Amino acid sequence: MTEALVPHFSILLVDDEPAWLRSVSLTLARAGINNILTASDSREVPEILSRGQVRLVLLDLTMPHLPGEALLTMISEQHPEILTIVVSGMNQIETAVRCMRLGAFDYFVKTVEEDRLVTGVLRAIRMLELERENQAISDRILSNQLRHPEAFVNIVTADRTMLGIFGYIEAVAVSRQPLLITGESGVGKELVARAVHTLSGASGPLVAVNVAGLDDTVFADTLFGHVRGAYTGAEQARRGMIEEATDGTLFLDEIGDLSIPSQVKLLRLLQEGEYFPLGSDRPKRLKARVIVATHRDLKAKEEQGAFRRDLFYRLRTHQILLPPLRERPGDIPLLLDYFLAEAAESLGKKKPTPPKELAQLLATYSFPGNIRELRAMVYDAVSVHRERILSLDTFIKAIGPAKEQPPPAAAQDHNLFSGLERLPTFGEAADLLVTEALARSGGNQTIAARLLGISQPALSKRLSARG
Incomplete structure (x- = not known):
């Protein structure tokens, strides 16, 4: 099996000393960096860079033909997307400062410990990879x-x-x-x-x-x-x-x-x-x-x-x-259908038909166990299922009695009665809420009671009082 190239772009080592090229190549390979090109003749560099594979260059300064500083200037001007690390035999602050001004990403002396050079290369790779990933994220957002x-x-x-x-x-x-x-x-x-x-x-x-x-x-x-x-x-x-x-x-x-x-x-x-x-x-x-x-x-x-x-x-x-699932209520019908098919196949049964009120009932529940809890509920219901239409009873038992929920954020920020000329009485407001809950639940009192945050007996009592 061919070994994967790391990083995804090529790193070019430029030096007129073949022994140094071999040494640094082996050092980087031990650090897991194997996508490496080498050039012992500086005149080859412009043509290599023109292929577009290189994003990082390790460059010696003192070379015949094209000197390192001339190459550094050329790379900065013609290939601004490429980072250059200068690796020089000269331990001079003035030279290092001049290289940084010409656009070098970093500067190392050849006598430095190999670990420091590898760390510098890894830092440059990480910057280039993050730059690529940020661009990819931007492209996805736009598309x-x-x-x-x-x-x-x-x-x-x-x-x-x-x-x-x-x-x-x-x-x-x-x-x-x-x-x-x-x-x-x-x-x-x-x-x-x-x-x-x-x-x-x-x-x-x-x-x-x-x-x-x-x-x-x-x-x-x-x-x-x-x-x-x-x-x-x-x-x-x-x-x-x-x-x-x-x-x-x-x-x-x-x-x-x-x-x-x-x-x-x-x-x-x-x-x-x-x-x-x-x-x-x-x-x-x-x-x-x-x-x-x-x-x-x-x-x-x-x-x-x-x-x-x-x-x-x-x-x-x-x-x-x-x-969490409670912030994705629109996914409940999709997940319900998916898990019903999965459970039926797993248990060797025909996929049951869920009652139309089931998704609405589940939407009233907060699902502290999220999707895993919904899956377990469905498997439990299908395991005891006998008729063509799936029973609500298993789900009602699993989710338990309704708990009082905080009002939606929109209701907290906006007073629903602020534009009314006459405020409804408590009785009128309660009747309106009951009517709306029954409409949303398709007439199912169990679901309507959960929507209102009250027990089903309390809802039945109110409905009886309305006549």
Whole structure:
């Protein structure tokens, strides 16, 4: 299998010393950077750049033919989209300042430690990738169209907010930066992670790990693996989940429950791009996209000192907040139909016909368990279903009695009676509310009572009093 090129653009190394070109190429390759071109003759550079594949140049200053400063000027003027890092044998402040004024992104002396040079290259790559991703996000917003709707086939929705999230996912799916997915339990965070993985085009698998409840040692062993003899009972070496996800996606669910020591390990993994299997002193490279998810409020945990600030900001480079089901009432009929078909097939039954009032009944419920709770309700109802029309009873029992809900935001901001010349009496207002609730519920008193926030016996009593 052909190794994936990293980054997606080419990096050009320019120096008249072939030994330096080989050395830096190997150093970058050890850091996982393999999309590299080299030029030992500076006269070749203009033609190489004209092909449009290069976005980053590592440039020596002292070369025959075309000197480095002349190339730096040419790149700044003719290829402003390309970043240039000067790597010179001259440790002179004046030279460094002049190069920066000519447009260099960074300046390193050749005798500097290799790790510092790699860090500078990674910083430039990250800037270019973020620039590309921001442009992609802008393009999606302007076009307002999905290019790959098939990637979201398992996420049932017609909600405008969700469709906007799909556009954002398309824009950041190919990024190598972490992705943070937040939202209440049951909103479908893993489905979103799988859509991102599909759109990334990664050749490797998606490996999902729920890290909730893992202590620091188990977390490290699960992710990093271990060598033989790493601890008592480690009779065989074991690959960690990071290695299992090579060239694919590592999805860490419930990241908000990680202990502080485990957070430190995750931060180092993301920053350095490498890790040590337990019992080993030889590092391995991270070769997977990392996606994390949580139902926790990480900002609140960070303010409380329960989540590291540096990790929090490292994770939120790209962030998705999934809305709860109660904010997507229009999706309830779609999800209901989807889960009825799924449950019927799973249970070996014919798909039942839902009563027309069911979707309206479900829309009165807040669904604290979100889509997962709705799915469980449907499966329970289909499992006991006997007639052609699905019974409301299972759902009524599951959602329980009506609870008083806060008024909609529009009602809080606007006085419904402010334009009336005569205020209705309490009795008249109550009658109007009852009439409207019955109209919206199709005459179903159970649903009407839930819409009004009262019990069904209380509604029946009022209807009897009206005669």
